[in-house]
Amino acid sequence: MSFLPKIMLLIFFSGGVCSAQAQLLTVADAVGQAIQNNAQINQMRSQLNQKKAEWRTLTGVSAPEISYMKEGISHKAADPFQEQRISVSQSVDFPLTTSYRIKALREEEKAMEFSIQEEERKVKSAVKARYIEVIYALHLQKLRDQQLKLATELYNAVYTQFETGMGNGMDLTKAELQVAEANNDIDNARSQLHQARYSLFFLMGLPPENQKYTITFMDTLQTRDVEISQVTALSVLTEQPSYQSSERELKASGYFLKEAKSNILPDIRFNLYKQDYGTGYNFNGFEVGLSFPVWYPLEQKGKIRMNLARQEEIQWKQKEIRSGVKEQIEHAWHSYEVSRSTIKRYDETIRSKAEKLQSLTLSAYRLGEVDLLNLINAQQIYLNSQQRYLTALRDFYIQLVELERFLGLELIY
Secondary structure, three states: OOHHHHHHHHHHOOOOOOOOOOEEEOHHHHHHHHHHHOHHHHHHHHHHHHHHHHHHHOOOEOOOEEEEEEEOOOOOOOOOOOEEEEEEEEEEOOHHHHHHHHHHHHHHHHHHHHHHHHHHHHHHHHHHHHHHHHHHHHHHHHHHHHHHHHHHHHHHHHHHHHHOOOOOHHHHHHHHHHHHHHHHHHHHHHHHHHHHHHHHHHHHOOOHHHOOOOEEEOOOOOEOOOOOOHHHHHOOHHHOHHHHHHHHHHHHHHHHHHHHHHOOOOEEEEEEEEEEOOOOOOEEEEEEEEEOOOOOOOHHHHHHHHHHHHHHHHHHHHHHHHHHHHHHHHHHHHHHHHHHHHHHHHHHHHHHHHHHHHHHHHHHHHOOOOOHHHHHHHHHHHHHHHHHHHHHHHHHHHHHHHHHHHHOOOOEO
């Protein structure tokens, strides 16, 4: 068995069995509900649906115009008019202009899809981190219960010494304080658990009436024991959905720029009509017109400059994304490595020695070989090492979740 799963099974995530009445909330359930209920993601999905339908309003085909014309009107009964006409007119943008516009809209649609992916990754990472905080708080409670047990054993040992005349009242008072502090730490651990639970429920969008104490959490988390190198972590900078989104935005701005430049080409107007020269609508006619952009230097040059500035803005945005993601990956990777080393060191050395020191010191105190201060210090060393281990393990998995977000892998489930 590899180093990482061994830690998971033996220390952090070992636990009891849920009662039949309990409602088990898994990591996958928490992530699924959070993504489904997240207001920001649902807003972005609605905006995406709007974007998908937007092209229908920008096809460059205007509404047809139906008109009736009568000319050569006379008061003579035999020849009341020279011609009457019913016509249908239709104006369209130059096809190349419409093509560039539709392509730009398609790229904006893809950019929004990548933005939604990025937001989903963030929510998933946040939920998993909160779930880890809940499990950490649960095991911290167990540690505080153990602390109370040790403080009680210490008090009993001191009280025995006091009754036999080998101890003094000062030592007994110190022992009583240790018990009181242990009870305070238990209360703080409970408060931390409540905060972690409700923070997770908030991210999930869970209604208050469903935030019940019968909800329980997984005792074990599965993870891949992978070696993540710094090079691997940094190789995915341009694969991030946020960066891919900016790439699509840049392509869209390129098409919008081509659209603005293509507006130098004329729009087209078609006119079909039926003619009546006094004998009925027996004649047909058609007309084709071109609309030349006389005001191109004013209107279209302004659009061209706007899109050039937009391209420059996106290029700076890409640089910001690259540097920002690089910083986050570097921080997550280094924290991951430090926590991993701490866990391994504890598993190989510190745990057994701290337990042995605490046990031997308690026995030595009962025999009168060491004083109370040494016993308290030994217990404190043991409890502090357990606390640091739990903290390091929590930080390790939180940083692993952060790397999971950037690598696009399912490392914890």
